[in-house]
Amino acid sequence: MLYINNLTKNYGKFTAVDNLSLHVPEGDLFGFVGPNGAGKTTTIRIVCGLLKASGGTVQIGDTKAAVGSKEMKRMIGYVPDFFGVYDNLKVKEYMDMYGSMYGMLSSDIAKLTDDLLELVNLTDKKEFYVDTLSRGMKQRLCVARALLHNPKLLILDEPNSGLDPRARVEMKELLKNLHSMGKTIVISSHILSELSEMCDSIGIMNKGKLITAGRIENIMQQAAGGKKIHVRVASEMEPVVRMMKEEAGVVVDSVRENELIITHSGTEEAVCELIGRMIQNKVLLTGFYQEEGNLESLFMQLTGGKN
Amino acid sequence: MKIRLNPIVRKDLQVAARSMKLSWGVFLYDLVLVLTFLLAMAIIQSEVGSVYSRDNIYSYLVYLFPVLAIVQIGIVALIVPIITSSSISGEKERQTFDIMLTTCLSPLRIVWGKVLSGVLRILFYVVAGMPILAISFVVGGMSWANLFYYLVALTLFAIFSGSIGVMCSAMSRRSITAVIRSFVVYFVIYGLTFLPSLIRMIYGMDAGESFLFYLFNPGVFFEEFFMQIMTGQSLFDGNNISSSDVGFFTGLLSNGTLWMFISGACIILMTVVFLLVAAWMINPMHSYAGRKRRKKKKGTE
Numbered sequence: 374m375l376y377i378n379n380l381t382k383n384y385g386k387f388t389a390v391d392n393l394s395l396h397v398p399e400g401d402l403f404g405f406v407g408p409n410g411a412g413k414t415t416t417i418r419i420v421c422g423l424l425k426a427s428g429g430t431v432q433i434g435d436t437k438a439a440v441g442s443k444e445m446k447r448m449i450g451y452v453p454d455f456f457g458v459y460d461n462l463k464v465k466e467y468m469d470m471y472g473s474m475y476g477m478l479s480s481d482i483a484k485l486t487d488d489l490l491e492l493v494n495l496t497d498k499k500e501f502y503v504d505t506l507s508r509g510m511k512q513r514l515c516v517a518r519a520l521l522h523n524p525k526l527l528i529l530d531e532p533n534s535g536l537d538p539r540a541r542v543e544m545k546e547l548l549k550n551l552h553s554m555g556k557t558i559v560i561s562s563h564i565l566s567e568l569s570e571m572c573d574s575i576g577i578m579n580k581g582k583l584i585t586a587g588r589i590e591n592i593m594q595q596a597a598g599g600k601k602i603h604v605r606v607a608s609e610m611e612p613v614v615r616m617m618k619e620e621a622g623v624v625v626d627s628v629r630e631n632e633l634i635i636t637h638s639g640t641e642e643a644v645c646e647l648i649g650r651m652i653q654n655k656v657l658l659t660g661f662y663q664e665e666g667n668l669e670s671l672f673m674q675l676t677g678g679k680n
Numbered sequence: 681m682k683i684r685l686n687p688i689v690r691k692d693l694q695v696a697a698r699s700m701k702l703s704w705g706v707f708l709y710d711l712v713l714v715l716t717f718l719l720a721m722a723i724i725q726s727e728v729g730s731v732y733s734r735d736n737i738y739s740y741l742v743y744l745f746p747v748l749a750i751v752q753i754g755i756v757a758l759i760v761p762i763i764t765s766s767s768i769s770g771e772k773e774r775q776t777f778d779i780m781l782t783t784c785l786s787p788l789r790i791v792w793g794k795v796l797s798g799v800l801r802i803l804f805y806v807v808a809g810m811p812i813l814a815i816s817f818v819v820g821g822m823s824w825a826n827l828f829y830y831l832v833a834l835t836l837f838a839i840f841s842g843s844i845g846v847m848c849s850a851m852s853r854r855s856i857t858a859v860i861r862s863f864v865v866y867f868v869i870y871g872l873t874f875l876p877s878l879i880r881m882i883y884g885m886d887a888g889e890s891f892l893f894y895l896f897n898p899g900v901f902f903e904e905f906f907m908q909i910m911t912g913q914s915l916f917d918g919n920n921i922s923s924s925d926v927g928f929f930t931g932l933l934s935n936g937t938l939w940m941f942i943s944g945a946c947i948i949l950m951t952v953v954f955l956l957v958a959a960w961m962i963n964p965m966h967s968y969a970g971r972k973r974r975k976k977k978k979g980t981e
Binding site: 421422423424425440441443446447449451453455456457458459460461462466470471473474475476515518 | 684
């Protein structure tokens with residue numbers, strides 16, 4: 374869906390985005406992660422046509438439309454990190470205004486407005502003035518506004534910044550809902566736990582460079598050097614440790630009283646076969662589980678911070 | 681056929697109409713016109729009221745229209761740049777501008793929408809002031825055609841002033857900076873057009889073709905407009921200035937209403953240039969917008 378090739382943005386000698394290449398598949402919920410000043414917002418602004426790139430290309434779908442062209446703008450729905458609203462403008466008028474900015478007819482906008490307000494749970498606020506809504510409601514309204522012209526790609530830049538916990542949960546649910554509908558979503562956020570729950574894939578940026586990108590579980594595994602597996606046994610530990618050391622692709626990380634932590638660099642099937650062999654060797658297994666990667670520690674590891 | 685209004689114009693008028701500012705603006709505008717009218721009447725009364733005066737009151741009353749019209753032009757000259765200067769910079773301050781730029785509206789349509797909404801707002805005032813202006817009909821001295829030409833000229837002038845305001849708004853982040861810049865540009869235009877003739881006058885030279893710069897001066901345009909309405913002559917024809925003073929082209933343009941139309945065309949040309957500059961400045965795909973952001977970034981570092 375979204376193809377970014379060798380994207381570069383220079384501000385004089387300072388390089389904000391350095392040769393970034395990325396692909397977001399259709400229907401994916403892609404999380405953009407990175408510390409402040411990493412270049413996430415600059416990348417998003419270039420994709421949305423709000424900033425001119427110094428080099429590289431951006432393509433959405435099969436079209437060859439240039440960034441900033443009408444065709445490209447029709448394919449993107451953009452929700453900025455912070456946005457203002459107009460005084461004395463009602464929710465339905467707000468939607469109507471932006472709909473007409475995309476050349477839509479008022480009758481079509483009115484129909485879509487009802488559906489979208491229902492989707493973002495703001496139906497009862499249709500006649501309210503926009504400036505009287507809470508921050509969370511405004512954010513959801515902005516998502517509805519961004520979806521009005523039915524874009525192929527929805528881009529959200531820090532949509533949860535400044536929201537209270539309840540509003541964050543509502544926003545998360547809304548995004549999950551949109552994802553289940555098949556929308557391709559790109560979201561940049563600092564709240565890594567939420568991203569790891571929601572996203573199919575992530576891209577980690579630091580100092581203008583894309584450090585890594587891909588399916589979230591693959592990245593976790595790659596960073597950890599394999600699958601981190603906890604093996605709990607009721608039998609004696611010594612033969613189990615010996616057996617593990619003899620297994621190919623298995624590294625014993627730590628041994629506790631009844632628990633063994635190993636790193637398995639093989640496939641899922643290889644892990645299943647290992648369980649089978651343990652049972653055959655009469656190891657009394659009480660627990661066997663794969664440790665879920667922690668995006669925060671991965672992020673700190675990849676961006677050079679201490680964990 | 682359904683007319684599709686520029687969404688920015690519709691939104692701006694909707695928002696403005698719900699604000700008390702518009703009502704108070706109309707009230708103050710009419711108040712200034714009424715006070716001008718009463719002051720003019722008092723002056724006329726004192727001129728012809730004397731028992732020794734042989735003047736006919738009607739010979740003075742015909743000047744009511746130009747006096748009221750000039751006050752109206754003055755208010756438009758003052759208000760339009762203020763309204764339009766805060767149009768784009770106001771969107772930037774409110775942080776609504778980026779979303780606007782991601783829509784299918786082209787930068788030129790955004791700029792034009794902003795000018796048009798400012799001009800339409802000022803036309804509310806002009807229409808509200810019509811009953812006061814209509815008093816001059818009672819005493820005569822002007823025709824319906826003159827009133828129509830006046831309104832066309834005023835609208836043109838409002839668009840010109842609005843284009844300066846929007847251009848300055850496009851190059852500023854803060855509305856107050858944009859307002860100051862607008863008035864600076866305004867006075868530079870007025871001052872620069874007078875400069876060549878002033879220099880020639882200081883050095884004791886004939887005016888030559890230096891009056892041609894006045895074609896770009898909206899003030900001189902309106903002077904010429906009222907001269908034509910009141911006397912049917914041009915400011916620059918032989919009856920008003922020595923024909924030997926002015927150059928060939930100035931003399932040529934001072935025939936009939938030619939000067940007025942050429943001047944109108946020059947003002948339209950300047951308006952188009954200002955609008956294009958404003959559209960270029962807000963277009964994120966041009967380097968100007970990026971340069972502004974870079975300066976801001978350096979400032980915050």
